[in-house]
Amino acid sequence: MGLFDRLRGDDDPRVAFVGIDGVPHSLLEDHPDRFPNFAALAEEGSAGAIDSIVPPESSACWPALTTGVNPGETGVYGFQDREVGSYDTYVPMGRDVQATRLWDRVAENGRDATVLNVPVTFPPQRNVQRMVSGFLSPGVDKAAQPDDLREYLESIGYRIDTNAKLGHKDDKSEFLDVCHETIDKRMEAFEHYIEQDDWDLFFGVFMTTDRVNHFLFEDYARDGEYYEEFMTFYEKVDDYVGRIREMLPEDVTLVVASDHGFTVQDWEVDINQWLQDEGWLTFEDDDHEELADIADDARAYSLIPGRLYLNLEGREPRGSVPQSAYEEVRDELKAAIESLEGPDGTPVAKRVVEKEEAFRGDHDTIAPDLVIIPTHGYDLKAKFKPHDDGVFSTGPRNGMHSFENATLFVDDPDANIVDADLLDIAPTILDLLDLEYARADFDGGCLV
Numbered sequence: 001m002g003l004f005d006r007l008r009g010d011d012d013p014r015v016a017f018v019g020i021d022g023v024p025h026s027l028l029e030d031h032p033d034r035f036p037n038f039a040a041l042a043e044e045g046s047a048g049a050i051d052s053i054v055p056p057e058s059s060a061c062w063p064a065l066t067t068g069v070n071p072g073e074t075g076v077y078g079f080q081d082r083e084v085g086s087y088d089t090y091v092p093m094g095r096d097v098q099a100t101r102l103w104d105r106v107a108e109n110g111r112d113a114t115v116l117n118v119p120v121t122f123p124p125q126r127n128v129q130r131m132v133s134g135f136l137s138p139g140v141d142k143a144a145q146p147d148d149l150r151e152y153l154e155s156i157g158y159r160i161d162t163n164a165k166l167g168h169k170d171d172k173s174e175f176l177d178v179c180h181e182t183i184d185k186r187m188e189a190f191e192h193y194i195e196q197d198d199w200d201l202f203f204g205v206f207m208t209t210d211r212v213n214h215f216l217f218e219d220y221a222r223d224g225e226y227y228e229e230f231m232t233f234y235e236k237v238d239d240y241v242g243r244i245r246e247m248l249p250e251d252v253t254l255v256v257a258s259d260h261g262f263t264v265q266d267w268e269v270d271i272n273q274w275l276q277d278e279g280w281l282t283f284e285d286d287d288h289e290e291l292a293d294i295a296d297d298a299r300a301y302s303l304i305p306g307r308l309y310l311n312l313e314g315r316e317p318r319g320s321v322p323q324s325a326y327e328e329v330r331d332e333l334k335a336a337i338e339s340l341e342g343p344d345g346t347p348v349a350k351r352v353v354e355k356e357e358a359f360r361g362d363h364d365t366i367a368p369d370l371v372i373i374p375t376h377g378y379d380l381k382a383k384f385k386p387h388d389d390g391v392f393s394t395g396p397r398n399g400m401h402s403f404e405n406a407t408l409f410v411d412d413p414d415a416n417i418v419d420a421d422l423l424d425i426a427p428t429i430l431d432l433l434d435l436e437y438a439r440a441d442f443d444g445g446c447l448v
Contacts, residue, residue, distance in 0.1 A: 012111065012200060014252045015432045018190075018244060019065075019118070019205030020237060021058060022213050024261040025049035025407040027220070027234070034235055037242030038409065041256065046447075047409045048417030050424070052260040054358040054371050056403045057305045058135065058210065059092060061259035061422060062119040066203075067099035068426030068442035072361030074099045076120065080303055082366050087292040087317060089303070093136065094121040098363050100441075102426055103128045103201060109435055111200035114193050117160065117186060118205050129199060132189075135161060135207055152192065158185045162208050167215035168396040172226055175215065179233065183208045187240045194247050201433065202252075209237060213262045217399025221264045245411065253432045254411040257425055261405030266377035267392045269348055271302040272384060274391045278336060290384050296320060300333055305401070306372030306380035308333060315365075330354070330369055337372055343392055350375045360443075373403050415448045 025048065032039035041047065053064045053071070055078060063074040071077045075098040080089050090096075097120060103113035104127065112129040115121065119135035124145045132153060137143035137160050144150035162182040166175035183206055190204050212233055219226040245254050275281035282295040294301060296318045298311045310329060313319035321329050340348045349372045359367040374380055379400040408417050408425065415428070423444030430437050431446045439445075 011251070013432060013434050014200050014202075014249075015255060015429050016194065016202040016244065016248055016252050017204070017255045017257070017429060018241060019062075019203075019207075020209050020241075020256060020258050020407065021119070021205060021207040022210035022260055022262050022401065023237075023258040023407050024263070024402065024405040025258075026405055027262075028238075028407065031231070034231060035238040037238045037245065038256075041241070041245065041254070041409045041411060045254075045409060045411040045413055046415035046417050047407075048420065049261075049404065050257075050406045050408045050417065051421040052401075052403050052406045053422050054353050054373065054403070055305050055307060056260040056373075056401045056406075058119050058259055058401075062134075062205075063092075063097045063099070065257070065259055065422050065425050066101045066103075066118065067097070068102075068423050068444050069099045070359055070361065070423065070443050072359035072364035072367055073443070074361075075363035075366075077367065078304060078307060082291070082303065082309070084365050085315070085317065087290075087294055089291055091136065092120060094123060094125070094133065096120075102429055103131075103203060105430065105435060105437065106201045106433065111433075111435075112198065113201040113203060114196075114199040116189060116193065116202075116204040117207065118203060119207065130193070132158075132160070134205055153189060156185060156188055158189055162211050164211050164214070167211065172215060172229070176212075176226075176229055176233065179208050179212055180236070183233075183236065183240070187243075190240075190244065191247065194244065197249065201429070206237065206240075209234075209258075210262075213399045214397045215399065217262055218264045219398070254409075255425070255429060255432070256407070256409040257422075258407040259422065261402035261407075262399055263376040263402045263405075265379045265398050265400035266394075267342055267379065268381050268389075268395055268397075269342075269374070269378050270381045270383050270387075270389065270391055270393070271306065271308070271372070272382045273387075273389075274340065275300055275302060277391065280333065280336075286386065288384060288386065293384070294318070299329065302380075302382040303368070304380065304382045306374060307368035307382075308337070308370040308372065310369050312369075334370055337370070342375075342378060346377070347375055348378045348380075349373065374400075376400075376402065410448065412448055417447055420447055 028038040059079045076092040115131040117134040122133035122137040124131040133143040159182040220230045280300040
């Protein structure tokens with residue numbers, strides 16, 4: 001039973017979506033005693049592990065989750081994408097997402113959406129009821145609309161993101177303090193606008209979970225120094241989700257999901273350094289700093305996470321691989337990656353996905369030719385500046401994204417979360433909202 005009566009007069013069903021960025025389903029499923037609200041949601045509704053997308057990187061995942069289509073349709077493949085016909089790169093923002101978002105479909109049907117802290121949504125859209133952009137936003141003053149939302153968030157000291165640099169310190173105390181402050185303010189804002197009860201779709205994301213996982217996941221998985229602090233943080237997440245569920249009126253279905261899973265990170269793997277060592281990648285001079293410094297005879301290069309591009313004639317400005325040799329050279333590169341082993345002899349690649357398998361749509365012109373899905377423990381990087389770290393190195397992070405073991409909870413016992421993936425969430429939410437859509441509009445399918 002919700003605490004607040006509906007202020008609007010219609011009887012349309014509604015949805016509240018809570019994102020828990022990077023939370024693996026097994027973490028919640030394996031500790032029902034410490035996370036009783038997630039356990040209750042699974043028992044009384046439906047829950048399961050789902051697959052993410054290729055590549056499982058937040059900047060690509062959130063556009064896919066909120067549109068229900070793959071990066072070939074959204075036009076966003078990662079934290080850094082390549083301009084068409086150029087070696088110039090850019091950081092995708094909200095306006096770079098080329099597919100229709102859930103809240104756009106809600107607005108088109110004359111209904112209201114409150115959207116709080118979703119990654120890759122800056123600048124905030126004016127066609128929705130209220131929005132504060134998430135990850136990559138410069139600050140609340142520019143990321144929130146309308147003015148009353150901005151003023152409220154500023155008044156409570158709202159944080160768009162935590163300070164991840166604090167996680168680089170050996171002593172994680174300050175980092176954890178800021179993580180708690182960030183999620184506390186996020187919850188304060190969520191509660192405030194859930195209480196407004198004037199929306200049809202509430203869509204809010206806790207991203208601090210991803211930050212904690214990057215720096216403390218090994219402590220959880222291997223019973224390290226900060227195991228209890230990690231679990232205490234997640235007990236707070238569990239409490240907040242339980243409180244949100246309790247607040248919601250009866251006409252609202254709660255959906256909770258993560259955009260990818262998480263696992264322990266043992267090594268950083270610089271794929272561009274490996275490409276150089278193997279003769280695939282060369283630069284014009286020794287002082288190279290970016291992709292634009294690639295040499296004419298380079299055959300391949302990489303962007304994070306694990307995206308491989310052939311330097312293709314007619315597509316890249318200084319392409320060296322003839323179109324007629326595309327399949328042959330790609331097969332050669334794929335085989336080389338599949339044979340790459342880590343320091344302990346373990347294959348770095350769990351699998352290597354070809355472009356045609358993962359990407360379809362009007363914006364696949366900038367799609368990578370291959371994507372490496374790494375074996376757990378190998379976090380794929382793509383550095384352009386010279387360094388002395390070699391191919392394999394370690395850094396301050398001990399947790400990394402995974403393709404499998406993302407999380408989905410639906411507060412509906414009829415939801416069928418079997419063989420599901422990230423692309424199923426958008427059509428499921430639209431069905432729960434009782435909004436019509438064309439099945440062909442989505443790469444996923446409804447789970448209810």
